[in-house]
Amino acid sequence: MKKRTTIDDVAREAGVSRQTVSRAMNGMDGISVHTRDRVLETIDDLGYRPSRLARGMASSQSQTIGLIIGNIIDPAQANVVRGLNDAAEAKNHNVFLRNSDNIAARELEALKSLTAENVDGIVITSPSLPAKTLTSFADQNCPIVVVHREVTAKHVSSITTNTERATRTVVEYLIGAGHQHIGLITRMGDVEQIRHVWGYKETLVNRNLPYCSSRIAQADTNLKGGYEAAYKLLSKDKNLTAIATYNDLMALGAMKACADLGRAVPADVSIIGYDDIEFASHIKPSLTTLRFQGYDIGCSAFERLMEMINRPEEDFPPVILNIELVIRDSTCTIY
Amino acid sequence: MKKRTTIDDVAREAGVSRQTVSRAMNGMDGISVHTRDRVLETIDDLGYRPSRLARGMASSQSQTIGLIIGNIIDPAQANVVRGLNDAAEAKNHNVFLRNSDNIAARELEALKSLTAENVDGIVITSPSLPAKTLTSFADQNCPIVVVHREVTAKHVSSITTNTERATRTVVEYLIGAGHQHIGLITRMGDVEQIRHVWGYKETLVNRNLPYCSSRIAQADTNLKGGYEAAYKLLSKDKNLTAIATYNDLMALGAMKACADLGRAVPADVSIIGYDDIEFASHIKPSLTTLRFQGYDIGCSAFERLMEMINRPEEDFPPVILNIELVIRDSTCTIY
DNA sequence: CTAAACTACGTGAACGCTCACGGTCAGTTT
DNA sequence: AAACTGACCGTGAGCGTTCACGTAGTTTAG
Numbered sequence: 001m002k003k004r005t006t007i008d009d010v011a012r013e014a015g016v017s018r019q020t021v022s023r024a025m026n027g028m029d030g031i032s033v034h035t036r037d038r039v040l041e042t043i044d045d046l047g048y049r050p051s052r053l054a055r056g057m058a059s060s061q062s063q064t065i066g067l068i069i070g071n072i073i074d075p076a077q078a079n080v081v082r083g084l085n086d087a088a089e090a091k092n093h094n095v096f097l098r099n100s101d102n103i104a105a106r107e108l109e110a111l112k113s114l115t116a117e118n119v120d121g122i123v124i125t126s127p128s129l130p131a132k133t134l135t136s137f138a139d140q141n142c143p144i145v146v147v148h149r150e151v152t153a154k155h156v157s158s159i160t161t162n163t164e165r166a167t168r169t170v171v172e173y174l175i176g177a178g179h180q181h182i183g184l185i186t187r188m189g190d191v192e193q194i195r196h197v198w199g200y201k202e203t204l205v206n207r208n209l210p211y212c213s214s215r216i217a218q219a220d221t222n223l224k225g226g227y228e229a230a231y232k233l234l235s236k237d238k239n240l241t242a243i244a245t246y247n248d249l250m251a252l253g254a255m256k257a258c259a260d261l262g263r264a265v266p267a268d269v270s271i272i273g274y275d276d277i278e279f280a281s282h283i284k285p286s287l288t289t290l291r292f293q294g295y296d297i298g299c300s301a302f303e304r305l306m307e308m309i310n311r312p313e314e315d316f317p318p319v320i321l322n323i324e325l326v327i328r329d330s331t332c333t334i335y
Numbered sequence: 336m337k338k339r340t341t342i343d344d345v346a347r348e349a350g351v352s353r354q355t356v357s358r359a360m361n362g363m364d365g366i367s368v369h370t371r372d373r374v375l376e377t378i379d380d381l382g383y384r385p386s387r388l389a390r391g392m393a394s395s396q397s398q399t400i401g402l403i404i405g406n407i408i409d410p411a412q413a414n415v416v417r418g419l420n421d422a423a424e425a426k427n428h429n430v431f432l433r434n435s436d437n438i439a440a441r442e443l444e445a446l447k448s449l450t451a452e453n454v455d456g457i458v459i460t461s462p463s464l465p466a467k468t469l470t471s472f473a474d475q476n477c478p479i480v481v482v483h484r485e486v487t488a489k490h491v492s493s494i495t496t497n498t499e500r501a502t503r504t505v506v507e508y509l510i511g512a513g514h515q516h517i518g519l520i521t522r523m524g525d526v527e528q529i530r531h532v533w534g535y536k537e538t539l540v541n542r543n544l545p546y547c548s549s550r551i552a553q554a555d556t557n558l559k560g561g562y563e564a565a566y567k568l569l570s571k572d573k574n575l576t577a578i579a580t581y582n583d584l585m586a587l588g589a590m591k592a593c594a595d596l597g598r599a600v601p602a603d604v605s606i607i608g609y610d611d612i613e614f615a616s617h618i619k620p621s622l623t624t625l626r627f628q629g630y631d632i633g634c635s636a637f638e639r640l641m642e643m644i645n646r647p648e649e650d651f652p653p654v655i656l657n658i659e660l661v662i663r664d665s666t667c668t669i670y
Numbered sequence: 671c672t673a674a675a676c677t678a679c680g681t682g683a684a685c686g687c688t689c690a691c692g693g694t695c696a697g698t699t700t
Numbered sequence: 701a702a703a704c705t706g707a708c709c710g711t712g713a714g715c716g717t718t719c720a721c722g723t724a725g726t727t728t729a730g
Contacts, residue, residue, distance in 0.1 A: 004476065006686055017710045022688065030708060049451040053391045054686030057715045062388065064452075067432075072413045072420075073613070081407050085434045089444070094452055097402075097432040099420045109424070116384040117399075117429055141339065223613050256617045278408070278558050282591045283618055341716055352680045357718065365678060389716030392685045 005048045014042040025050065052094075056118055064094050065305060066114035068124040070102040071222065074249055076275035076294050080125060080147065083298025091306065093120075102221070104128040111137050121305040123147065131156075143308035145301045150318055157308060157316040159301055161323050166290050167199025169325050170244050170272055175207050178334040179242040179270065183215045185229040185254060186246045191216065196246055221246055226253025234261055234269065241269060241334055248273035248280050248289055255283075255330070270331035285329035292323055340383045349377040360385065387429075391453055399429050400640060401449035403459040405437040406557065409584055411610035411629050415460060415482065418633025426641065428455075437556070439463040446472050456640040458482065466491075478643035480636045485653055492643060492651040494636055496658050501625050502534025504660050505579050505607055510542055513669040514577040514605065518550045520564040520589060521581045526551065531581055556581055561588025569596055569604065576604060576669055583608035583615050583624055590618075590665065605666035620664035627658055 010021045016039060023031040024039035042048075056062035067084055069077050081097065088095050096117060098110035107129050114122055115137060125147040127134060138144045138155035146158040174182050182204070186196045197216065204211045217233045219225030226249060234240060234257065245251040251273030255265055263269045265285055273280060273289035280287040300319065308316060345356045351374060358366040359374035377383075391397035402419055404412050416432065423430050431452060433445035442464050449457055450472060460482040462469060473479045473490035481493040509517050517539070521531045532551065539546045552568045554560030561580060569575060569592065580586040586608030590600055598604045600620055608615060608624035615622040635654065643651060 004686090008686080018687080019689090019711080020709060023709085026688090032708065035708085049447060051453055051686055052451050053388050053397065053453045054715090055688075056388045057392055057686075057717090058688035060688095060715070072407070072416050073410050075408050075410065078407045078413055081432070082434055085407075085432065089433075089441075089448075092448075094431050094433075094448060096429050097416070097420065098424075098429075099417055106424075112384065113424075113427075113429060116387050118386055118388045223617055227617075252614070252617055256619075259619055279587070279614060282558050282562075282587055284591075284594055339716090343716080353717080354681080354719090355679060358679090361718090367678065370678080386716055389685090390718075392687090392716075393718035395685070395718095 004051070005046050007048070007050065010039065010042055010046055010048050013046060014039045060118075061309075062118045062120055063092060064096065064117070064119050065302070066096045066098065066110070066117070066119045066122040068098045068100055068107060068110045068114075068122065068127075070100055070126045072097075072099050074222065074247065075277040075279065076247060076249075076292055077125065079277075079294030080298040080301070083295035084123060084302045085298070086295075087299040087302035091302075093302075100128070102126065102128055108133065115140060115142055120309050121145070123301045123305060127151075143305060143312065145305045145308070147297060147301055150320075152318060154315070155308065155312065157304055158318040159297060159304065159321070160318065161292060161321045163195040164199040164202075166274070166323050166325075167196050167244065168203045170290065171200055171203040172207075173325060173327075174242045174244070174270065174272070174331070175203070175209070177242075177270070177331065180209060181215075181237070181239040181241055182209075183217070183230075183233045183237065183240045183243040184245075185217050185219065185226060185233070185243060185250050187221050188218050191218070200244065215240070219250070222249050223253040223256075226250025227257045228253075230254035230257035231261065234258065234263060242272070242331070243269060244272045244274075246274060248275040248277045248287060251287055251289065251330075252279065252283070255287075266330050266332040270334075272331055276326055280326075281328065288328045288331040289326055290323050291326050293321070297321070339386070340381050342383070342385065345374065345377055345381055345383050348381060349374045395453075396644075397453045397455055398427060399431065399452070399454050400637070401431045401433065401445070401452070401454040401457040403433045403435055403442060403445045403449070403457065403462075405435055405461045407432075407434050409557065409582070410612040410614065411582060411584075411627055412460065414612075414629030415633040415636070418630035419458060419637045420633070421630075422634040422637035426637075428637075435463070437461065437463055443468065450475060450477050455644050456480070458636045458640060462486075478640060478647065480640045480643070482632060482636055485655075487653060489650070490643065490647065492639055493653040494632060494639065494656070495653065496627060496656045498530040499534040499537075501609070501658050501660075502531050502579065503538045505625065506535055506538040507542075508660060508662075509577045509579070509605065509607070509666070510538070510544070512577075512605070512666065515544060516550075516572070516574040516576055517544075518552070518565075518568045518572065518575045518578040519580075520552050520554065520561060520568070520578060520585050522556050523553050526553070535579065550575070554585070557584050558588040558591075561585025562592045563588075565589035565592035566596065569593070569598060577607070577666070578604060579607045579609075581609055583610040583612045583622060586622055586624065586665075587614065587618070590622075601665050601667040605669075607666055611661055615661075616663065623663045623666040624661055625658050626661050628656075632656070 007018050007021050011018045024036045100107040121143040123145045131151045135153040143155045150158050150160050184200045201211050217229035219229040254271050258265050258269050273287045276289045276291040280289050342353050342356050346353045359371045435442040456478040458480045466486045470488040478490045485493050485495050519535045536546050552564035554564040589606050593600050593604050608622045611624045611626040615624050
């Protein structure tokens with residue numbers, strides 16, 4: 001194996017000092033065009049690539065960030081990864097990926113491991129960890145952007161969708177379509193703390209419809225979870241004519257449950273998702289859902305993180321995005 | 336922001352030298368149990384975490400690897416990411432993720448960027464780059480594991496599925512079910528170079544069925560690509576009763592095309608996928624497909640890479656996995 | 671009883687860069 | 701002619717570790 005070519009090799013070859021090579025490749029001034037060209041040429045000849053490790057050591061900026069994600073299999077989350085990756089690539093940054101499976105302990109481990117990696121910042125989606133823990137890491141010279149939860153603190157910034165409002169829109173739409181008995185499939189956790197539930201409850205109460213917690217099912221936010229939750233809900237309560245879900249994966253799981261239970265979608269049960277993953281429009285019946293712009297959010301998260309790194313003392317207000325309802329064939333009007 | 340605590344801080348606090356701290360935390364010998372405990376305790380008290388950058392500089396082992404993937408949105412590929420991530424996490428390694436979108440130029444850029452990052456090794460799935468380019472990187476002290484393509488060279492090792500054989504199984508199965516006019520949807524590239532096509536062609540010829548290239552459609556390996564390819568194929572050739580595809584995403588796209596063209600699946604057209612993503616069994620009709628164990632392959636790729644890093648001079652034979660046909664409802668017997 | 675071997679530490683150098691200086695030499699000003 | 705620029709380039713130190721030694725003190729062997 002060949003030994004790595006260093007900046008000194010280039011310097012020797014070009015007949016200049018290390019610093020001049022550094023000046024040439026980093027576009028600094030204090031160097032003539034002539035020498036710059038010559039240095040750049042020898043860099044090319046030798047196939048030299050500066051070591052990011054060494055650069056990070058010397059400059060205490062690693063040009064590297066961490067991304068902690070709940071479940072990479074979920075296309076909606078994968079889209080965030082893709083957006084963030086593309087944005088990072090454009091700015092010559094690399095990203096460490098960590099999959100937490102929505103387990104707090106793994107999230108903590110990821111946080112520790114990434115700070116040891118001297119990342120310049122971290123993006124974390126749907127954290128399970130308490131805000132306090134997050135801020136303790138953020139204070140260690142490691143700004144954090146939180147997606148999907150609202151956290152406000154020094155060196156922490158958040159990008160969220162207006163889940164509560166979106167859920168109100170969904171339930172309003174269902175009620176407007178004649179549905180009176182609406183179930184909700186949502187994520188695990190304390191029901192009182194879930195915005196998804198807030199929007200659901202609020203709308204029912206506003207419209208003078210009964211709110212009963214037995215119509216809420218909690219499960220893992222994937223196909224299997226959606227299937228099981230819907231199965232339970234529909235078996236228990238024969239009156240349900242509509243179910244709103246936490247994400248498209250759960251919605252697709254719910255549709256399978258309907259099929260297995262012999263309930264037609266949307267004739268017997270209307271199903272509504274959340275995310276608008278590409279599959280949503282490719283299945284039969286196509287899925288009514290809320291459009292979450294994962295790719296764009298990934299980009300924004302990166303941009304925001306860069307701003308926080310460059311201006312550490314500034315406070316950044318949370319970004320709250322509204323999302324749009326996309327009506328397709330998995331829902332219908334009744335009566 | 337707090338300044339980072341270094342090994343010297345710990346040493347000072349514990350009243351020992353740097354090296355002794357290093358010995359304590361790395362489980363080396365040449366240190367008494369008593370001092371080790373005391374050092375470990377102060378490490379804990381100070382919340383010290385060794386810098387991976389510095390460690391990488393000093394030891395020329397960054398405990399970091401790179402993963403270059405074609406399309407993270409594809410659940411089959413996401414599964415590889417997940418498997419590799421979990422395996423890496425267990426061995427205290429971090430992984431840089433790069434999405435290439437199957438574009439050779441981006442793949443090259445990723446390769447350059449990752450080597451600059453001093454990764455210990457790289458895993459790359461479905462590379463578009465020629466083997467020569469790959470080996471040139473592998474020679475620079477950076478072993479490479481290639482998934483999904485067979486490449487044999489020094490410091491390069493590959494893990495592939497027996498695509499040719501799998502495709503033969505698929506086509507044999509379809510012929511056995513009475514299908515005479517079988518289409519193939521595959522990826523872009525030189526048709527003669529694609530194993531998927533080899534298996535298809537070979538089986539038709541063996542069974543004395545006509546092989547005509549107009550029954551092969553090439554497209555991007557995603558939902559949209561599958562849709563367009565199937566649409567074209569089915570519009571052009573009314574006799575087709577079955578289509579084998581390159582992956583499940585394309586198969587799902589093809590099913591949508593059938594729906595839009597008014598062709599029932601499987602009554603009019605049998606569709607067969609490749610990967611067995613979780614969706615495959617959750618849609619209606621459920622998809623007949625080949626089971627690709629993405630998660631396990633991700634794990635294996637990591638393990639293999641570790642072996643290559645630890646024993647650089649050894650040659651590792653390619654791993655070729657056989658994969659199994661899972662028959663569901665998107666295919667049926669005709670006549 | 672002394673040489674050798676072992677135990678338990680400490681010290682300088684190195685990894686490959688950047689940063690903050692310092693220096694040189696032309697041209698320009700006083 | 702001396703002093704002051706400013707453009708250009710070089711030098712030492714340092715980032716936080718590990719590595720290869722070096723060195724006491726203690727035990728073992730001949």
